[in-house]
Amino acid sequence: MSNIVSNWENSESFAKKLDQNDSLKTYREHFHMPTFTKNPIIYYTGNSLGLQPKSTKSYINQELDDWAKWGVEGHFYAKNPWMPYHELLAKKTAKIVGAKESEVAVTHSLTTNLHLLMVSFYRPTKSRFKILCEKKAFPSDQYALQSQAQFHGYNPEECIVEISPREGEKLIRTDDIINKVQELGESLSMIMIGGVNYFSGQVFEMEKITKAGHKVGAIVGFDLAHAAGNIVLELNKWDVDFAAWCTYKYLNSGPGGVSGYYINEKHVTNPSILRFAGWWGHDKSNRFEMPDKFKPIPTAESWQLSNAPVISMAAHLASLDIFDEIGMKALREKSEKLTAYQEFVINDVNNKTGGNLEIITPKNPKDRGCQLSIVAHGYGKKLFDEISEKGVVADWREPNVIRIAPVPLYNNYEDAYRFGQILKNALS
Numbered sequence: 001m002s003n004i005v006s007n008w009e010n011s012e013s014f015a016k017k018l019d020q021n022d023s024l025k026t027y028r029e030h031f032h033m034p035t036f037t038k039n040p041i042i043y044y045t046g047n048s049l050g051l052q053p054k055s056t057k058s059y060i061n062q063e064l065d066d067w068a069k070w071g072v073e074g075h076f077y078a079k080n081p082w083m084p085y086h087e088l089l090a091k092k093t094a095k096i097v098g099a100k101e102s103e104v105a106v107t108h109s110l111t112t113n114l115h116l117l118m119v120s121f122y123r124p125t126k127s128r129f130k131i132l133c134e135k136k137a138f139p140s141d142q143y144a145l146q147s148q149a150q151f152h153g154y155n156p157e158e159c160i161v162e163i164s165p166r167e168g169e170k171l172i173r174t175d176d177i178i179n180k181v182q183e184l185g186e187s188l189s190m191i192m193i194g195g196v197n198y199f200s201g202q203v204f205e206m207e208k209i210t211k212a213g214h215k216v217g218a219i220v221g222f223d224l225a226h227a228a229g230n231i232v233l234e235l236n237k238w239d240v241d242f243a244a245w246c247t248y249k250y251l252n253s254g255p256g257g258v259s260g261y262y263i264n265e266k267h268v269t270n271p272s273i274l275r276f277a278g279w280w281g282h283d284k285s286n287r288f289e290m291p292d293k294f295k296p297i298p299t300a301e302s303w304q305l306s307n308a309p310v311i312s313m314a315a316h317l318a319s320l321d322i323f324d325e326i327g328m329k330a331l332r333e334k335s336e337k338l339t340a341y342q343e344f345v346i347n348d349v350n351n352k353t354g355g356n357l358e359i360i361t362p363k364n365p366k367d368r369g370c371q372l373s374i375v376a377h378g379y380g381k382k383l384f385d386e387i388s389e390k391g392v393v394a395d396w397r398e399p400n401v402i403r404i405a406p407v408p409l410y411n412n413y414e415d416a417y418r419f420g421q422i423l424k425n426a427l428s
């Protein structure tokens, strides 16, 4: 990457040249770019809500039309029959997270899935009950962990161990995580960390963390809300125990869209792993004979409680088909370059405006996704309001962080250049 950077320029013509040479450039046209801003938009919040693929409407309309035409018989006779509809998502999802098809399913919502997974995988005992998570985890994850601890009769403060950056640092060192795992040793029941930290954009070294956790006998799970569709994942290869993610961020499935989850194959059919059960997890061959006794499907589907939310799934499928066409490897390649160019532009602006900007996201492209978290020292929210006024849709986090997400599917190098110009004008 560094020898590319050496001949980069912070100019409109150079940005346009990068766009011309971008093999994924046409995908921007596959998405609806919002039109609500007074000035031309730079949509940099795909990490909160991904944009709508133009194809989504037809995917949803297909199901609405089949519902109109078939009523309940759509479960069998819709173009994409609703009974097995969720199976359309599993294969494509498995590729995105690096899992076997039998290890993933898509349904419910993220926090719901985290709880369902913890019911199975957080099984504290008197001597082994601790949970290791990152400090400043997303609030919903914190609440989920706290309530799980309480549910099992533990005081969250004694149970939950948070790992934080060292004094004066912004990122959490992998060595510190691993040392903490070793220190907790046999008292550690579960590690539950975000694959990519939502605040700093730091990618955690999931393979190493998993290995360290297993070494002391702990279960290792990840919240991949900011990782799925953003970075290349190899959950099966890394031997991760469980994971879950939402699909409305980088996976563009629309507000409140369905969530995906992964359960390692070694656990899926293990009868000693308990789960909360519902009829959609029951053996498909006799589900409608309404038997009294639950017989789990021998895949991750057996954690599904309810029948498939087909309309939400249709929206998700529209986006999954785009991911399937491109593949995570090619997408990540562009992502690393686009984010690096945005970083280059910001650094150039910073050099010319007094040097008050600090990017707290890791500098090495491998250690971050398509996000940059910028601290503007001495500026506060006013700077954010000014760039918003000029068409930048970004995210503000107290006390002083502007988060931007140059998403490789629909953002381009010209966005990165224009963002720099807007920032420069606001700073000077």
Ligand SMILES: *Cc1c(COP(=O)(O)O)cnc(C)c1O
Pocket (backbone or CB within 6 Å): 109, 110, 111, 112, 138, 140, 141, 194, 198, 223, 225, 226, 246
């Ligand atoms: C976005 C996000 C959530 C949101 O949870 P929902 O159940 O989908 O509302 C949870 N955790 C993390 C880490 C997130 O980034």
